[in-house]
């Protein structure tokens with residue numbers, strides 16, 4: 001007797017027609033034709049059943065603040081930072097909590113159940129940290145929320161940047177952030193990487209820095225981050241987020257840099273939506289794309305994941321908590337159009353990001369947590385093409401969201417009366 005059985009599921013690795021049985025919040029069996037009773041049976045009808053989406057890079061303190069106190073006119077990263085600086089003194093804990101909870105509702109409906117959010121620690125009031133720590137507690141039954149202490153205005157550059165970041169860690173934020181390319185000078189940026197890695201090593205914490213989010217090919221803080229990771233014994237516990245300057249770097253230099261990053265086991269987190277929107281803004285034509293070198297980093301064995309970064313905030317007016325939208329953009333901007341490329345991109349928003357976040361019990365093996373999503377698509381290739389409806393979302397074996405399938409009724413003479421985008425347009429096998 002099981003609590004729930006998902007029948008006739010296609011799995012992300014391409015296996016078809018499997019049943020997934022759940023007991024006590026865990027996956028108890030993954031087999032064809034399970035002959036057993038269950039409290040509830042859900043028929044996946046030959047659709048993809050996947051572990052949930054994981055967003056390894058987000059800003060939950062800024063989300064859904066679009067238009068407050070005004071819009072970003074130039075659309076640049078720097079105006080976004082200035083605009084956030086205008087909004088920050090006006091922030092209240094109540095409003096931050098309310099916006100974050102509303103965002104998490106949307107995330108659940110999109111099958112997004114694991115989120116790492118940076119939390120701006122530049123305002124020494126730390127109302128952002130207070131609010132997000134409360135949100136982390138409140139959403140724990142349905143979303144695992146990790147928090148990064150993020151000195152948006154610079155660890156050294158902001159008036160009380162160092163003290164405020166330390167206080168945020170003392171309050172219970174569990175990851176050390178940074179923004180070396182925004183410090184006053186390259187040298188200050190280098191020193192910030194060293195200081196922040198030292199803090200992480202002393203406290204036994206992970207590191208996740210906004211690193212080289214610029215088109216300047218000489219912004220090379222990732223090199224320092226890799227070297228300090230090795231020096232402080234932090235291998236496999238340090239993430240470099242964005243790394244957009246790598247797009248513009250000299251190829252010879254990159255041929256030395258990528259092996260160093262691999263040696264340090266750096267977690268690479270690219271943010272395709274934001275990178276294509278914000279990078280290249282100072283170019284005329286041709287305009288650079290700005291996405292880091294995803295294909296080359298994956299080929300070198302680095303764990304590359306994709307984050308969403310923003311939804312409706314000072315930096316990005318779009319977004320919908322949809323990690324398949326992130327994957328879709330990543331495929332385009334990174335020119336990752338091959339079948340194997342697309343499979344790797346699906347991994348970048350699921351298993352790779354779970355690994356970057358250090359999640360345990362994530363996946364479809366027996367014994368893993370019964371966190372699952374049924375999609376209105378047959379396989380991962382179709383999922384990244386269609387960004388389909390998340391029909392059912394399970395957390396710990398319990399249904400936390402249902403969405404009706406998108407089925408269109410047509411009134412065209414001599415044409416089908418109904419089409420299901422998720423199953424009717426499969427390419428020939």
Ligand SMILES: [Zn+2]
Pocket residue numbers: 057058059118210309
């Ligand atoms: Zn970010």
